[in-house]
Amino acid sequence: METMRANVFRAVNAFGLEEVPKPLPGFGEALIRVTLTTICGTDLHIVRGEYPVRPGLVIGHEPVGIIEALGDGVTGYQVGERVLVGAITPCGQCRACLSGQLSQCGHGDDYQPIGGWRFGNTINGAQAEYLIVPNAQANLTKIPGTVSDEQAVLLADIASTGIAGAEAAPVRIGDAVVVFAQGPIGLCATAGAKLMGASLVIGVDGDEHRLAMSRRMGADVVLNRREVDVLAEVKRLTGGGADVAIEALGAQETFENALRSLRPGGTLSSLGVYSGKLQVPYDALAAGLGDHRIVTTLCPGGKERMRRLLTLVESGRFDPKPLITHRFSLDQITEGYRLFGERLDGAMKVAIKP
Numbered sequence: 001m002e003t004m005r006a007n008v009f010r011a012v013n014a015f016g017l018e019e020v021p022k023p024l025p026g027f028g029e030a031l032i033r034v035t036l037t038t039i040c041g042t043d044l045h046i047v048r049g050e051y052p053v054r055p056g057l058v059i060g061h062e063p064v065g066i067i068e069a070l071g072d073g074v075t076g077y078q079v080g081e082r083v084l085v086g087a088i089t090p091c092g093q094c095r096a097c098l099s100g101q102l103s104q105c106g107h108g109d110d111y112q113p114i115g116g117w118r119f120g121n122t123i124n125g126a127q128a129e130y131l132i133v134p135n136a137q138a139n140l141t142k143i144p145g146t147v148s149d150e151q152a153v154l155l156a157d158i159a160s161t162g163i164a165g166a167e168a169a170p171v172r173i174g175d176a177v178v179v180f181a182q183g184p185i186g187l188c189a190t191a192g193a194k195l196m197g198a199s200l201v202i203g204v205d206g207d208e209h210r211l212a213m214s215r216r217m218g219a220d221v222v223l224n225r226r227e228v229d230v231l232a233e234v235k236r237l238t239g240g241g242a243d244v245a246i247e248a249l250g251a252q253e254t255f256e257n258a259l260r261s262l263r264p265g266g267t268l269s270s271l272g273v274y275s276g277k278l279q280v281p282y283d284a285l286a287a288g289l290g291d292h293r294i295v296t297t298l299c300p301g302g303k304e305r306m307r308r309l310l311t312l313v314e315s316g317r318f319d320p321k322p323l324i325t326h327r328f329s330l331d332q333i334t335e336g337y338r339l340f341g342e343r344l345d346g347a348m349k350v351a352i353k354p
């Protein structure tokens, strides 16, 4: 039996590189040789035991690679082609998918919350030499020659998610948008707000590295939450409140601040992953009479979503590559987790090369 190296989750804070069987693609599946992947904040939740997955699972959900083998029933692709696969792999056939809710793909004749997220969640993931792509026909996107692996890999999750936060609101031409938290997700939301036509984009964080990157990704104004009264400043800059506030942390404080920074009738677009109890104070919601809207978004996936994001990079309208601050080989992946997890040395995203 052939084997491959993969990052395997064993227990809380117990994970690392192992030799595991190299998989073979079944019907409708593709096997890709991973050429680049990365570590997501959600992977940190997994290894710290905050998001449970089964022991023995290969983690990671952001793959770029070369098609190594195609299962029966996959047409229009060839071995050797370079492809991007989204973090979310919808089946394209179920009730949810065919209703346009691809991320909530239901694996059959049903809906299932977060059901489209399979890699490193319900099936083996991308932090490995090889990866089985399920429903390959719906999930393989060929990468144009002008787009590098490092540009493509961030489209799988953070760019798709962040930009979707602006699309879901939706941000309209001329809007004033404030983005709470400028981690990788929030930075892509900032870029997304600008791409959607906002006239004013405000990035909020407490970390100077990230505020500098916020400007680079399109923020007109950055607010250091440790130095200024963010809500007062947003009200002043927007003349009474933002049209759209994007939450990109997953905490009560930022959720509430996002709500409080809106004008009446504004939209809170939420991207963060929350835990425990999330409360909506009645006054922030104008007692329920403020015409506010709250929308939530799971990272959009599927081959058409990835194709569209690739065209943004190809046309020069968006470049996520500056977010990659560090590079590791797969053999050094635990070091990569440490640096990324502790945000050492200004780490934003780390690229992992198998």
Ligand SMILES: NC(=O)c1ccc[n+]([C@@H]2O[C@H](COP(=O)([O-])OP(=O)(O)OC[C@H]3O[C@@H](n4cnc5c(N)ncnc54)[C@H](O)[C@@H]3O)[C@@H](O)[C@H]2O)c1
Pocket: 040, 041, 042, 157, 158, 161, 180, 181, 182, 183, 184, 185, 186, 204, 205, 206, 207, 210, 225, 248, 249, 250, 253, 254, 270, 271, 272, 273, 274, 297, 298, 299
């Ligand atoms: N919706 C989705 O599909 C999806 C996909 C991936 C990740 N996520 C979630 O998005 C969230 C953000 O992910 P990330 O990787 O960008 O996180 P991150 O931890 O890298 O960044 C968080 C940022 O928040 C800043 N911050 C902390 N407290 C703050 C406060 N009170 N106000 C403003 N900023 C503050 C930090 O300085 C940091 O820059 C997480 O909850 C993650 O799980 C959601």
Ligand SMILES: [Zn+2]
Pocket: 040, 041, 042, 043, 061, 087, 157, 158
């Ligand atoms: Zn992720």
Ligand SMILES: [Zn+2]
Pocket: 090, 091, 092, 093, 094, 095, 096, 097, 098, 105, 106, 107, 108
């Ligand atoms: Zn489906």
